[in-house]
Amino acid sequence: MNDARFRIAPSPTGYFHVGGARTALFNWALARQLGGTFVVRIEDTDADRNRPEWTEGIIEALAWIGIKASDPHFEGPYLQSDYTQQHVDAAQQLVDAGHAYYCDMTTADIEARHIANGKAEGSQGYGGWSRDRNLGPGSGRVIRFRVAEGVTIVHDEVRGEVEFDNALIEDFVLVRSNGAPVFVLANVVDDMHMRITHVLRAEEHLSNTPKQQMLWEALGASVPVWAHLPLLVNEQRKKISKRRDKVALEQYRAEGYLADAMVNYLMTLGWTPKGDEIQPWAQMEADFRLEDVHLSPAFFDLKKLAAFNGEYIRMLSPHAFLDASRPWLPDHFDESKFLAMAPHIQPRCVTLADAPGVVDFLFLAEPVIDRDAWTKTFAAEANVAILRETLAAYEALSDWQAESLKSAMEVVGAAHDLKLGKAQAPVRVAVSGRTVGPPLFEALEVLGRDETLRRLRNAEAALD
RNA sequence: GGCCCGUUCGUCUAGUGGCCUAGGACACCACCCUCUCAAGGUGGCGGCACGGGUUCGAAUCCCGUACGGGCUACCA
Numbered sequence: 174m175n176d177a178r179f180r181i182a183p184s185p186t187g188y189f190h191v192g193g194a195r196t197a198l199f200n201w202a203l204a205r206q207l208g209g210t211f212v213v214r215i216e217d218t219d220a221d222r223n224r225p226e227w228t229e230g231i232i233e234a235l236a237w238i239g240i241k242a243s244d245p246h247f248e249g250p251y252l253q254s255d256y257t258q259q260h261v262d263a264a265q266q267l268v269d270a271g272h273a274y275y276c277d278m279t280t281a282d283i284e285a286r287h288i289a290n291g292k293a294e295g296s297q298g299y300g301g302w303s304r305d306r307n308l309g310p311g312s313g314r315v316i317r318f319r320v321a322e323g324v325t326i327v328h329d330e331v332r333g334e335v336e337f338d339n340a341l342i343e344d345f346v347l348v349r350s351n352g353a354p355v356f357v358l359a360n361v362v363d364d365m366h367m368r369i370t371h372v373l374r375a376e377e378h379l380s381n382t383p384k385q386q387m388l389w390e391a392l393g394a395s396v397p398v399w400a401h402l403p404l405l406v407n408e409q410r411k412k413i414s415k416r417r418d419k420v421a422l423e424q425y426r427a428e429g430y431l432a433d434a435m436v437n438y439l440m441t442l443g444w445t446p447k448g449d450e451i452q453p454w455a456q457m458e459a460d461f462r463l464e465d466v467h468l469s470p471a472f473f474d475l476k477k478l479a480a481f482n483g484e485y486i487r488m489l490s491p492h493a494f495l496d497a498s499r500p501w502l503p504d505h506f507d508e509s510k511f512l513a514m515a516p517h518i519q520p521r522c523v524t525l526a527d528a529p530g531v532v533d534f535l536f537l538a539e540p541v542i543d544r545d546a547w548t549k550t551f552a553a554e555a556n557v558a559i560l561r562e563t564l565a566a567y568e569a570l571s572d573w574q575a576e577s578l579k580s581a582m583e584v585v586g587a588a589h590d591l592k593l594g595k596a597q598a599p600v601r602v603a604v605s606g607r608t609v610g611p612p613l614f615e616a617l618e619v620l621g622r623d624e625t626l627r628r629l630r631n632a633e634a635a636l637d
Numbered sequence: 638g639g640c641c642c643g644u645u646c647g648u649c650u651a652g653u654g655g656c657c658u659a660g661g662a663c664a665c666c667a668c669c670c671u672c673u674c675a676a677g678g679u680g681g682c683g684g685c686a687c688g689g690g691u692u693c694g695a696a697u698c699c700c701g702u703a704c705g706g707g708c709u710a711c712c713a
Contacts, residue, residue, distance in 0.1 A: 184713050216713065280711075315711055332642070341640055341709090349711040356713050380641060380708035403643085410705060441662095445650060450662060467650085469643050470706065477649065477663050487676075520676035531675090579672070586672095593672040601673065609674040 174245070177209025178370045182253075182360065184216045185227035188421035189234035191473065192375060192405045192413060195439045199402060200373050201240050202440075202461040211240070212367055213249035218257070218359050228252070234422045238436050239454060253359055256366070260354035263362045263392060264316045264347045272391040273347055275314045276303035299343040316348040318387065325383035330400040330463040337383040345384055357381060361388040364397065373400040373463070376470075377412065400463050403443045406470045413473050429501060429524030430478070434485035438478045442471040451484055479523045486522050491515035498528040506536040510619045517611040531611055535620055540606035540628065547602055555589050556599040557636055562588070563600050564629040573622045575614035582614075603632035 179200040183193050204211035213235070215228050228250055232242055241247065267273035278286070283299055290300075304319060320342050327335045347358045354362075364372065379401045389396045407413050413420050425435060436454060444467065446452045447460045489497060491512045502511070511518075511532065518531045534540040550556055566581040579593070586596030601613050604625060610616065617625050 182713090186713095218713080335641070337641075343709090346711050351711080353711085355711070360713085375707095376642065377707055378713095401642085404707070406706075408648090412707075441649070450649085471650095472648060474648055474663075480663055483676090517675090521674070582672080595672090597672045607673090611674085613672055 174210060175208050176368075176370060177204065177207045178212060178368050179204040179209060179373065180212040180214055180364065180367065180369050182214045182216045182363075182374075183231055185224060185231065186415075187224065187227050187230065188415075188423055189231050190415075190420045191422055191425070191439065192420070194234070194238055194422050194435075195405060195442050196374055196402060197235060197240055198238065198436060198439055199444070199461070199466070200371075201246075202458045203371065203373070203463070205244075205246050206458055206461060209246070209370075210248050211246050212251065212369070213247070214251045214253055214363055214367065216253045216356070216360070218253050218354065218356065230423070237422070237426060237432050238439070239432065251363075251367070253363060256359070256363055257354060259366060260359045260362045261348060261352065264354065264358060267318065267347065267388075267391055268316060270391070271319070273316050273318050274304060274306075275308040275310060276306075276317045276344075277308060277311065277314045278303060279313075299345075301344045304344065313350050315346045315350050317344040318347050318384070318391075320344050320387065325386055327379070327382045327386060327399055329379070329382075330398055331466040332379070332401060332468065335379065335382075339383075342383060357384050358388065361385050361392070365389065365392060365394050369397055371398045371400065373402060376401045376404050400466065403467050404470045405442055405473045407473065410470065410472075418473070419475075425478075429526035429528075430482050431485045431489075431497060431525070434482040435478070437485070438481045442473065443467050451481065483520075483523050486525070487519050489519065494519055494528075498525050501526050501529055503529070503533075503536060510535050513619050514611060514616065517615060521611065532616075534605040534607075534610070535616065540604060542606040543602075543608070546606070546608045550599055550602045550608065551636055555591075559585055559589060559591075559596055560599040560603055560629065560636070561633060564626065564633060567622075567626060567629065570622075573618060575612075575618045578614040578617050600629070604628045 181193065181197045181200055183189065201211050203209070213231070215231065217228075232250060236242065242249075264273060268275070278299075283302075286300065286302060299317070301317075301319075303317070308314060320339050323339050325337045325339055325342075327337070329335055345357065346355050348354050382399055382401075386396050386399075405413050407418050409417075411417070415421075419425075422435070426432070433454070437451060437457075440446065440452075440457050440461075441450055444461065444465060446457050486494065486497075494515050495508065495511055498511075514532050514535065518528055521531050522528055551560075562585045563582055566585055567578065570577055570581060582596055582600065583593055586593055589596065597613050598608065600617075601610060602608060604613075604617065604620065620628075
């Protein structure tokens with residue numbers, strides 16, 4: 174394990190954001206590729222958003238996408254709230270060194286001062302009015318950072334050099350009047366204490382990077398490698414958010430997306446795998462480079478995700494497919510039947526949740542009849558006749574193989590001058606209740622002679 | 638409003654001055670295959686935001702404009 178240390182710093186919100194998952198994956202790929210460490214720090218300083226079980230949820234979500242707490246490269250989770258004293262101490266250190274000062278002005282005071290200075294109501298920015306008042310600690314007082322003059326240049330591994338004019342950065346709050354440290358401070362102090370060397374995070378943080386860089390320097394440390402990743406946006410080109418979009422990783426999992434498909438798709442958001450875009454994790458982990466990360470936002474495209482998922486479902490072995498599908502399957506069913514049909518089910522699924530719909534008729538005591546399909550199919554007299562004739566032919570069949578079932582039906586169809594495509598319809602509806610489904614004769618073979626004949630007789634009786 | 642970032646087919650992208658008549662994938666359309674539906678195969682549709690430079694030559698470099706987004710809290 175070398176000195177390269179990466180981190181993700183999610184705030185506990187009750188779910189794990191797909192954007193956070195993408196950031197985690199990029200960090201994880203690099204940490205492992207470089208032989209470094211990936212640390213997880215839960216940023217729970219906002220007391221309103223803090224539930225112990227949410228941390229567990231984050232760890233579980235990470236494990237699902239392959240970031241296992243048991244991996245030697247994994248470290249944590251740490252809770253930011255455990256380090257509050259360090260944050261406060263750092264703020265005091267900054268005050269002592271003259272990099273920060275106390276201020277007793279409230280938001281209303283600042284607003285009033287703006288108006289008194291002839292500025293418009295709602296004017297923004299704090300004028301550094303308490304800078305030289307030499308206030309000491311006291312109730313209702315915050316600690317603000319004294320922003321020096323000049324410019325701050327952020328060296329970003331993906332965006333190059335980004336320059337910020339310090340004059341445009343107000344003396345920001347480090348510690349609230351209630352004594353609670355603010356995000357920028359806590360984030361930097363923790364990163365320093367955890368010896369973080371690489372900060373890869375979403376682009377939304379680029380704007381407060383100069384503030385953080387000033388803190389690193391004022392605290393006497395050398396800044397980490399910065400890398401701001403392109404935002405994940407929706408069709409409106411806005412940052413995907415809980416309010417507007419489906420962002421919970423857990424929800425995709427619950428809907429039947431495979432972890433491998435999700436991981437592969439997430440990796441393509443802001444980076445392009447070498448060669449085919451469908452790639453095993455090990456390959457992407459080896460190929461990932463910060464310099465290849467894209468600059469423009471990535472649209473989180475559900476259709477593309479679905480395509481990836483379908484692709485991954487088709488790659489599964491029958492047994493792996495069965496295991497993955499279990500949560501969506503009935504409590505009791507004939508696994509050998511499912512396994513026999515698996516190669517026919519897989520190409521018909523976009524998510525694992527689609528699996529039961531394709532083959533449930535094989536396991537149910539009675540097929541669920543789609544009334545429209547039934548009515549439409551048997552409105553044709555010929556179809557009723559075909560059903561009867563097929564039943565008779567099947568009763569007389571000496572074996573029960575897909576090939577024989579197919580041949581027998583071809584004979585019946587030919588008598589009506591119909592191709593198989595048309596002739597199979599009434600039997601499919603009678604047995605499965607639907608007009609669409611897996612290959613019929615293979616399904617009948619799996620369903621078995623007795624059950625098939627029983628359903629055909631039931632259908633015949635229902636038509637009388 | 639200010640600051641910052643970005644801009645190649647509908648979407649994700651390849652492309653780092655000549656290999657570009659701009660390649661691939663998803664989506665869409667057509668055809669083929671086919672027992673339905675899928676899957677698969679073949680083909681098609683479709684793009685360098687705009688305007689100026691630089692250069693023998695620009696999607697690639699520079700400037701401007703437009704558009705989109707992010708940030709602008711005693712949220713994280």
